[in-house]
Amino acid sequence: MERRQFLKLGVVTGGVFALGGAMRPGGRSAFAQSTATPIVDRLVMTNVVDNIYDVFAKGGTLDTITVERMRGSIGVASPAAEHGLAYHLESARGSEQREILLDFALTERNLFNNYAVLKLDPSRADALVISHGHADHYGALPDWARVYQGKFKSSVALYAGGEDTFCQRMLTLPGGGTFDYGRLDQAGLEARGLKVVLAKQATSVAGHAFTTGQIPRLTDFERPPAAARLVAGAMDSACSPVHFGATKVEAKPGELVADTFQGEHATAYHVKNRGLVVITSCGHAGVINSVRQAQKVAGIDKVHAIVGGFHLAPASDDIVAKTVEAFKAINPDYIIPSHCTGLNTIIAVHRAMPQKLVMPSTGTRVIFGV
Numbered sequence: 001m002e003r004r005q006f007l008k009l010g011v012v013t014g015g016v017f018a019l020g021g022a023m024r025p026g027g028r029s030a031f032a033q034s035t036a037t038p039i040v041d042r043l044v045m046t047n048v049v050d051n052i053y054d055v056f057a058k059g060g061t062l063d064t065i066t067v068e069r070m071r072g073s074i075g076v077a078s079p080a081a082e083h084g085l086a087y088h089l090e091s092a093r094g095s096e097q098r099e100i101l102l103d104f105a106l107t108e109r110n111l112f113n114n115y116a117v118l119k120l121d122p123s124r125a126d127a128l129v130i131s132h133g134h135a136d137h138y139g140a141l142p143d144w145a146r147v148y149q150g151k152f153k154s155s156v157a158l159y160a161g162g163e164d165t166f167c168q169r170m171l172t173l174p175g176g177g178t179f180d181y182g183r184l185d186q187a188g189l190e191a192r193g194l195k196v197v198l199a200k201q202a203t204s205v206a207g208h209a210f211t212t213g214q215i216p217r218l219t220d221f222e223r224p225p226a227a228a229r230l231v232a233g234a235m236d237s238a239c240s241p242v243h244f245g246a247t248k249v250e251a252k253p254g255e256l257v258a259d260t261f262q263g264e265h266a267t268a269y270h271v272k273n274r275g276l277v278v279i280t281s282c283g284h285a286g287v288i289n290s291v292r293q294a295q296k297v298a299g300i301d302k303v304h305a306i307v308g309g310f311h312l313a314p315a316s317d318d319i320v321a322k323t324v325e326a327f328k329a330i331n332p333d334y335i336i337p338s339h340c341t342g343l344n345t346i347i348a349v350h351r352a353m354p355q356k357l358v359m360p361s362t363g364t365r366v367i368f369g370v
């Protein structure tokens, strides 16, 4: 591929990357079910909803992935962008196919519009994953459950990383006061027939993907957003501070507690002969912490792609620089920053490793594997 074409993809590359890399012998996993790390031949990752829609973004085949773009034009329905995130993940192992929906955007209007424009049938999903309890990821999920009640597969479960996914969120405002960031109603989803699984440990999803489980904070530079708060419930409730990871805090019901995103988890695949594709969704646990946890639980070091959001838009230059240094150490083949990553980090990644950067857009499909 010519250098000019790479530039149009948001990528400048120096050549073919080595595949394989260091996989620990046996690929021994640490899943809750004590199963081996699932492996797939192919993964098609579609950004159903993302923060931008770039009609000029070019597609093409890079060294080991293919990027397809959604074309909108006058008179043809276009995918809609918003501050929200939703993925459709379709994987194959031999003739066996699985579809997973990861996160559910902010508004049902845009999510359902984009499912239709992208010709996706959400009722075909084999599993659902919610990354954490912020409305830009779960916003349309209650409507999803209402619209597809009785239509989705009876075996479908919603994988959440902890109790706090379903607790009341608030944001503190710079000028004082708070902003109500809502609450995902677990009982409401279950009333629609959705089984909710709290996957606090690494968990195989639909036999093809895995969630990381709750993510240890290993780095000293990744911090949860300072403005994020949870509303404490009674100590014997699912929304007590015990479940927020702040077990030393004995808050009274209704008080605000710093949000550590205890139950945020990443979603990942092991793509055969490529390595791990790790999707952080919003990355409040830290993108580096998330990737390290995926490597640890899978027993696989080689990272094929790190997919955002990385939630570094508000981060200082120092934190961005440390994150980029850690990216270099992990040495993925591709970095695909979306949603809340921030232009600061995108520019820094482009400067440091331009050949690895792929810019997604709402409707973008990335094909991993064969």
Ligand SMILES: [Fe+2]
Pocket: 085, 134, 136, 137, 281, 282, 309, 339, 340
């Ligand atoms: Fe987000």
